[in-house]
Amino acid sequence: SAFQICYPLTADSADVQAAADAEEYLSYLVLDLSVRGEIPAGFGAYLKEKNAYPYLTEEEWDLLKSDRPDFLGVNYYASLAVKKPGPIDPKADLAFFNMEDYVIVNNPFLPTTTWLRGSYDPLGMKLTLRKLNDRYRLPMIITENGYPQTEAPDEEGCINDQERIDYIAAHLHAVKEAVSEGIPVFGYNIWSFMDLLSGSQGYKKRYGLVYVDHQEGNRGTLKRMPKKSYNWYRNVINTNGKYI
Template structure:
């Protein structure tokens, strides 16, 4: 596929395990999850044992046609106690990890922050405090200089989602619910941290490219002909998507977006006003950015909220549990003509096309695009089905591949695709209940097993176009499974 590369993705805390190995310090999740048996049979130790057993997954990547591999460096491993004390053992281990990939011809794409602020940084206020950005820049500069073998860097994964976990969905300390004032303050600081990191990267003349993975889930009107639904959609998109994608791609905030944001924030006695000094940094970063990452899983359909407050998050895979009806915001709705995952995520590949067009047309950003995450989570158990025939995952990926190929044919510069995830991993609020991987992980033995999707992926890697199909019946016949 020439310039277009197929890859898979992971995240340090979700796959590494070894939470006390080589002098690792705690991160924001440790005390929250390690003793919480309510979310899973296991805690984040051992996860997928990737910190020590990375060679197993890299070997599988090579065998199954994976060209690029997204992973993150755990900040709390490199700087376990503060912003200045470097942990050399962890540094050496990451060098080994990267070397193993590069020797097999697999290109690493390394994320600096993937939902895992060190505990010492959290105790200083995390990214809710603008003063703390300098600590992150120390970490970023160290990594850029130390790991010169890396040619693709990502700044902060899903800026909006990390801010939302802390301030809207109450999944992380300080466990706020629907506190959009705090959400915007932290998100803005993280956009600024991203901008300063990009500008630092260019100032240091690092050999490589830098981008940012943006979680973009369109909030579409349930009825496009209903003005109330359209307004609810615009407000929801401005708050949930445009508020960070716009400054990252354009270097600023339009008056339209600010007006929509502040129509929500007035309910919190808070007005969002970006500072001129920050905007200069953000504007420069938009010019310095090498590519834009899109993490896309689903589209949410919204309508005008009614008076009955209802806010429930589905973290168990029990269909129909998700509810969002906030009178001063909007209400989510189900489209009966669409399929939904166990976690109430609408399967709507067209939404990925809408996101790409937002970037290239709405925000007039002509940078290359990486689909940094896309994938299908499911409930899977090898004790019940020895060979996982994940037809739904295959169909999900192929449907999104069809959209991507169409976009490429239309002239969109989409260069990388990273499936979430490479192997099954620990999920932040689902434990080991929600599996995304091409490779099934037995978390008792740490043994990997190929799912049908892994064999399908290998066939896809040999094709010239993403919209070519693989005959699954013939594939299964060939495998004898």
């Protein structure tokens, strides 16, 4: 599941409720159905108010509740900041997730990058793992985590993606801290091994440890070139994360 941790913009209780509502809709709705066989209470009330609550027989609800997964696969990239209903911030990252009960805004306390606008948040990964462990008590594996940026080889054919190294190192450290607290995380998968097509940004948005010479307009040789992060991550694996 792609988990979207949501912070209230302020200590206003209305912002706190808005953040809780956003988390229920964006993350817990699917997870609660998959793990518990139920709809989160707050969002369930919203669906009933809109006459949109799914009709299932008692037997069908029992069937949903009877098949608990063995573990959770967690995709994490960034966090969100949320405020109570009001004016929409058109520059907010992931503003298309807005609903009538909450408004997504840029977090003024987090650094900005080209593709992770205002939500570069390694600590958010640790908090995500805490929340998921408290709610579901299941082992977890990080199925996706990585850093997107626009990049190209320099004159010597090298891709110095130090920003990606810093991002991955910080998030691996967050996972390491979570494990040290007793949270059962049994694996980590980086996104991604090589550059690939981004669903909405094409080849402008790259995640890979290996550069693929493929450009917009179906141009390029498809040549593969390891980036600086490739060699760094290989060393992380070989040393079992000794230097993280």
